[in-house]
Amino acid sequence: MPHAWIGVSGWRYPSWRGDFYPKGLPQRLELTYAAERMTSIEVNGSFYSLQRPSSYAAWRAAVPADVVLAVKGGRFITHMKSLRDVETPLANFFASGVLALGAQLGPVLWQLPERLSFDRERLTRFFQLLPRSTGEAARLAAGHDDKLPEDRVLTTCDVEAPVRHALEPRHESFESDEARALCAEHGVALVVADSAGRWPVMRDATSDFRYVRLHGESELYASGYTDASLDRWAGTCRDWLDEGHDVHVYFDNDARGHAPHDAVRLVRRLGLSTSA
Template sequence: MATAHVGVSGWRYPSWRGDFYPHGLPQRLELTYAAERMTSIELNGSFYSLQRPSSYAAWRAAVPPGVTFAVKGGRFITHLRALREVETPLANFFASGVLALGRQLGPVLWQLPERATFDPARLAAFFELLPRSTAAAARLAARHDDKVADDRALTSCEVDVPVRHALEPRHESFDSDEARELCAAHGIALVVADSAGRWPVMRDATSDFRYVRLHGETELYASGYGDASLDRWADTCRAWIAEGHDVHVYFDNDARGHAPHDAVRLVRRLGLPTAE
């Protein structure tokens, strides 16, 4: 049965302390506190560097068993290599501990830089490399190089479950029928990105799930979402769920601390069960 997964992009922000997080809450408990009030968390540290299996295992252990994690793919793949010759970097990424999330692994997010234009051949080649199950990810992870030491690599999975992928392009050339058809042919969800008008908003379904990133309604990364906006997003989520699509929504308007409050308000509008 389709459902919604709602949370924040990252959780370790100093401005949240004493606001969303109570005064005196130990930093080691911040993820638990957030996850008890939401139903999903988007991991973004994985975008900046390869993590460790022990970190993924610790994050999983810190949240209720029903909470999922979306994992942001590495910028080495999307930004530095620009999706070219990335089979080994992909192996390193999946060997770095992603599989430690087990059944709580949600979609993998691939965010492209704003300068990246639509290149169908390059995208198709990248899509074909992406593992579509944890078993396939484990096989790919086994081909890692020495950037992930053998004693820090996880190349097996405790359970074989599907792995979904979402693409967040930030160039207007992706707002085309050709781009949508290519993503649909490979089952890749195009991210619905609300960015105060900065980047194109593409709402077409190109997979069996929807992935939404809310970067700020009127000011990028900074502004919050009012009641009317959250009501509209809740209605949209319900409509997508009625169509049989799982929905993943992550608030990235963290600069002034709005993200966690907005996420909790959307969770409540959707009536999602939490551990709070």
Template sequence: MGRIRVGISGWSYPHWRGDFYPTGLRQRDELAYAGERFGTIEVNGSFYSLQRPSSYATWRAAVPDDVPLAVKGGRFVTHLKKLRDVETPLANFFASGVLALGEQLGPVLWQLPETLAFDRDRMATFFDLLPRSHRDVAALAARHDDKLADDRALITTDLDRPVQHVLEFRHRSFCEQDALDLLREHDVGCVVADTAGRWPQAEAVTSDVVYVRLHGDRELYRSGYTPSALDRWAEKCRAWAAAGDVYVYFDNDGEGHAPRDALALQTRLER
């Protein structure tokens, strides 16, 4: 049986202050507060811009040693380049500090835009570029260009641990068997995304990691999960754990539901 970890997607939300975060808690202490309460945290600032090694190191130090930090891949790769000609952008992304997470590096999430349909050749080429170990990350990171200054790059590691990748798609063509088979061939996890029906939800297990993102089941990013809905997700998670490790992230942060729902699901899974 794999391990089930539950957490939140991001942690720096002003409207959580005085609600999930106690009044008076310093902003720089919010990640530590969340890390003490959840089994994992998803870093999503990395999607919007290249971060710094010092930031990744700070995040790692803020959470307990047994709390992995998943990292969301950069939108420059997925949304602007749409996965074409991305070897250098990937090198820049991985050189920006991902290795500073060390043994606490969780799965790397690649989220595709809803306009990007499945193309076998494009996806296979992209999957072949993905580093599969910390040493592979370092080798790829060393090929970064001058968009990332040397003093902002981290390209060395003493670890040789595996690196897992997962794909969150938003075009229905990825639900076809050919697409799912390609994910299996490349050992890339299929993200189970609950999006209030806006985008397709595939529950295929395509690697030894099952990655779940709960964006809201009735209203995207805003609605909370009812007790019965959380019961159903707990049952699903227990079943998926037979195939490998399960990571669940709540992204319904609009009304502050994410941390409360994450705690409620975590409690169910601990029974």
């Protein structure tokens, strides 16, 4: 049965302390506090650097068992390598602990830089490398190089499960039938990005799930969402669920602390049960 996964992108923000997070809440409990009030969290520290298996295991242990953790792919792959010659970097990424999330692993998000235009050949090679199950991810991870010391490697998984992928391009050339068809051919979801008009929105379905990132309604990363806007997003999510799609929505308007409050408001509109 289709399910809605609603949450935030990241959880460790100073401006949330004493606001969304109660004053005096230990930082080590912030992830738990957020996850108890939502149904999913997007891990974004993995975008900036390779994490550790112990970190992924700790994050999994910190959230309720019915909360899934989406993982943002590394910028070394998307921004520095621009998706070229990335088989070993992909192996390193999946060997760095992603598999420790087990059955709570959500989609892997690949955010592209704004300068990167659509290139069919490059995208096809990248999509062909992506693992589509935890077993495939484990086999890919086994090809990691020595940049990862042995005490920071995990190449096994405790569950065989599908691995979904979402692509967030930020160049207008992806707003094309060719790009949508290529993503659909490989079952990669095109992210619906709400960015105060900065980047293409791309609402068409290209996979069996929808992935939404809400970066700010009127001001990028900074503005909150009105009641009317959240009502519209809730209606859109219901439509997608009725179509048989799982829905992932992550609020990234964290600059002024709106993200967690908006996420909780959308959770309530959709009538989702949480641990809080």
